[in-house]
Amino acid sequence: MKEATDKIFGEIQPFNPKKVTFPSIGKCIYCDASNVTLTDEHIIPLSMGGVQIMEKASCEACCKIINKFETKFAKEIFGTFREKHRFPSRHRKNRQNEIEVTKVNGDKFVVPLSEFPAPTYMIKMATAGILNGMPPSVDTSFLWQFVVITNDKELDDFTKKYGQDVTYKLRFLIKEFAQTMAKIGHAYVMANFGNIEFEKLSTDLILGKTENPSLSYVVGGSWEILPPIPNAGHIWGIRVLLTNPDTLLIIADIRLMAASSTPNYHVVVGRTRDKNAIQKIIQICRDSELNSTA
Template sequence: MPRGPHHYESKGACIYCGARDQSLTDEHIVPYSLGGSHVIRRASCLGCADMTKRFEQKVARDLWGDARTAYNAPTRRKRERRSHIAVADPDDRSRVLSIPATEYPAGFVFYQMGKAGLLQGLPEQLDLSAAWRLVVVSDDKRRAEYHERHPGKLALQFRHVPDAFGRLLCKIAYCQVLTALDPGDFRPICLPFITGARTNLSFVVGSSEGKPEPENGYSLSTMAFGSGSKLMLIAQVRLYANTSAPTYHVVVGDVSGRYDVGRVVEKLGPQDEIPPTSRPWFPDILPLPFWTSR
């Protein structure tokens, strides 16, 4: 994905429901509230735009609200942005501390997941999300300065929203693949998880272990594996990549048939020459039961 703001042309229909006879709005691949600057033009009908907005807001406000305020993340409501963050005193929960936003070392809470269930050859009925762990990315320097000013008064505030977070990753990954492909080029495996028609997000979403090297902004990429007649499309998503944030993978879709696989491979262009076993999203077994059962 190119650095800096970039626009991709409309697909001529809503990328989520396929509606053509309605007004279509632009779709930020990564939400604007999370710093997204890449946009698919006229990509979402009003109903689907409202659907994605709901889970995007849960992540932006409930999971990362204080952190976005503390680090002055983009917002369309700048006049409403708080100058102070209210923090419950850890030693007296009835007392509220008002901390200047520029001093508060709010952490970005992420979910560490393990490999997506589909890529482990597991059935969709097996939900792995109970094993997702919380990890916090914060500014060490600001946290140390805060402790000097307010010893023992640091409290992390957030709301647990694993479903919204997983759906957000699916939406970003789906849009990432659509920067190179059209909706009709592949079967969109992750789409029912975006819309909420299917709910076991751990089946298609996962993350790698370890702390990757910092990058600028966010990092998105499209990967593929398979054969000349069957191809699986994977998108890697890393938000706030300038920190030690996890790298996520999403099973976006698949392609069947030699002609269609060849056309998709041509559109995607050359893939990085990385040994399959060194890719954290590479399947544990091949062929995948997901494919052989269809």
């Protein structure tokens, strides 16, 4: 694949990022429906500390589908992690200060949440299939690997105090993980390029439209786990890639919770061969590069 352009713009958000609002494009960013009630959309879910909002971006039907997997993602993968790190929640009153842990022999006891290492996981992914010339139906997500994310010092201290035989339960949710990454990437691109026509590549996965969508066609990641960036929150960026013959791919880069050792993810959100659209997109990239260096 010939690489003519590889421009990137985006930001490393601080742990408590500024609220940013992107304007509506007057239709649902997932299914294109207009003349329907549209609701504001958090680009990174609020439950994961996302504060960037695209106004009137999602129709009711799409919102329902997305809510379902985002809730699973936030609750079942990052549940205790979010509690411990006080991520935003719509149910603040239910906050706990303690957590019940279970030993291997089934004994249960309660510990302060501040001492609990709250392990969570991320998934190591290979490059998205489309970037390797794979057809959409080929699913290589069976090669993905789970990486447990925890603070080593906290885990050490906890084990010293409470013993080695504490059990940690993590439910592996590959599809919801891929869908959440695809949704975040798609929403960032639509917030920046929503008024330009291009082929949407990740909406089938997001909306679960095909019966067995290949998880690895448009979603991928860095195989290596990147070192922590102190005080960083989430990181996002948008890249464009000019491939043969004259096709522009729009790629979103995402790294969640960069203050921990976490992988990078990429989502191939869009594709266009239209010269006008390509020019507009590259211009936006150039302008934002100028802004960021000014």
